[in-house]
Amino acid sequence: MFNRRIIKYLEKWKDFPGRKPLILRGARQVGKTVGVKLFAQKHFQDCIYINLDDVSQIFFAAGSPNKLSASSS
DSSP states (O other), X not given: XXXXXXXXXXXXXXXXXXXXXXXXXXXXXXXXXXXXXXXXXHHOSOOOOOOTTOHHHHHHHHSSHHHHHHHTO
């Protein structure tokens, strides 16, 4: 597996006491998803992954927007 430069950035984000939710944007096929998944496996017990490329899958999986917000709290 490739060493992802993004991991060091994500570790700084995690350690910042006033951190906000993480939103990653960028070009396709550069390793954003793989980097975040590797980071999450190493540093967190739970992680919610939402791919906004296909919002219909979010509502299908949750059943409705209300269930999605209730299940993530």
